[in-house]
Amino acid sequence: MGDIASAKRLFHEAKELKKRFNDFFWMETDGYLGMAIDHGGRLVRSIASDPGHCLASGIVERGMARRVADRMVCQDLFSGWGVRTLSAKHPAFNPFSYHRGSVWPVENAVFVLAFARYGLRDKMHMLARAIFETASIFKYYRLPEVFAGHSRDAAHPFPGMYPKANWPQAWSASAPFTVMQALLGIYPYAPMNVLLLEPWLPEWLPEFTIESLRIGEASVSMRFHREENGVTNFQVTELKGKLHIVRHPCPLSLINGFGERVSDVIRSLLPSGVRLRHR
Numbered sequence: 324m325g326d327i328a329s330a331k332r333l334f335h336e337a338k339e340l341k342k343r344f345n346d347f348f349w350m351e352t353d354g355y356l357g358m359a360i361d362h363g364g365r366l367v368r369s370i371a372s373d374p375g376h377c378l379a380s381g382i383v384e385r386g387m388a389r390r391v392a393d394r395m396v397c398q399d400l401f402s403g404w405g406v407r408t409l410s411a412k413h414p415a416f417n418p419f420s421y422h423r424g425s426v427w428p429v430e431n432a433v434f435v436l437a438f439a440r441y442g443l444r445d446k447m448h449m450l451a452r453a454i455f456e457t458a459s460i461f462k463y464y465r466l467p468e469v470f471a472g473h474s475r476d477a478a479h480p481f482p483g484m485y486p487k488a489n490w491p492q493a494w495s496a497s498a499p500f501t502v503m504q505a506l507l508g509i510y511p512y513a514p515m516n517v518l519l520l521e522p523w524l525p526e527w528l529p530e531f532t533i534e535s536l537r538i539g540e541a542s543v544s545m546r547f548h549r550e551e552n553g554v555t556n557f558q559v560t561e562l563k564g565k566l567h568i569v570r571h572p573c574p575l576s577l578i579n580g581f582g583e584r585v586s587d588v589i590r591s592l593l594p595s596g597v598r599l600r601h602r
Contacts, residue, residue, distance in 0.1 A: 345384050348377075354390035356383070370400065370410035372430060378437035381577055388441040388577075395434065396446060403475025404457045404482045405431040405450070411472070418472035418483060425485060428454060428466040432498035439505040439523075442578035448525035451502050455528070457482055458499070461490075466499075468492035507531065507547060510573040513539035516564075519571045522547050522555040532560075541566035 348356045356374040359367040374391050377383050383391060399411040405426035409416050418424045431454055438447040458464045460481050467490040471483025508521025518538050524531060529549040535542050541564030547557045572579035
């Protein structure tokens with residue numbers, strides 16, 4: 324906004340906050356972040372889903388992100404259908420409790436996007452699949468507000484129902500779109516008629532089609548497909564209005580360097596059929 328002095332001050336304050344946050348909340352033995360600060364200023368060491376939101380915000384140091392993600396998909400937190408709000412090993416765990424062991428689709432979709440920010444594509448694909456498979460079990464593929472945190476196994480091949488869950492639920496309806504944004508690396512910037520893309524489809528979802536995506540005054544339809552080497556490419560099948568579509572890491576990404584960004588921009592500008600060797 325033209326206030327350079329305030330921008331610099333806020334940048335340094337944010338940098339200092341990030342350092343203090345990681346220094347205080349990081350639990351080296353667990354490879355995870357604590358839940359809260361108690362009344363005595365001590366760390367509450369309970370294992371819950373909350374650190375996934377810290378990944379989503381970008382406040383977690385890059386060197387810690389992989390360990391946080393690994394801990395989130397351990398059996399006591401990851402039910403097989405999603406990440407529980409509280410570890411099954413915690414004394415207060417209850418799979419039917421609203422915040423002490425249940426699984427929230429909207430929260431888990433945010434975690435998919437969080438993993439994408441740190442380039443943790445294996446975890447992104449794993450959790451996205453769980454959400455897709457959960458949705459396929461419910462009528463109309465409609466995700467409920469919340470479901471119970473029972474473990475997924477041969478004896479329990481479906482998520483436990485949460486009796487008082489709202490269904491339909493608006494924020495759960497947002498979950499598939501958040502997952503789509505993560506898998507395709509969608510970042511629109513309507514004021515400049517620009518759509519940035521960095522797609523990474525998993526093996527279990529090799530094709531994906533978007534129809535009539537609105538970016539400002541423009542509308543675009545695209546088909547994405549995963550190649551045998553793991554690279555995801557796309558074709559524009561219909562474009563109405565003015566829109567620049569650029570293959571480029573999402574500005575929210577915390578891992579891409581300058582060289583990778585330039586490579587993606589060049590690739591997006593090449594004529595169809597011309598390929599660069601993938602990084």
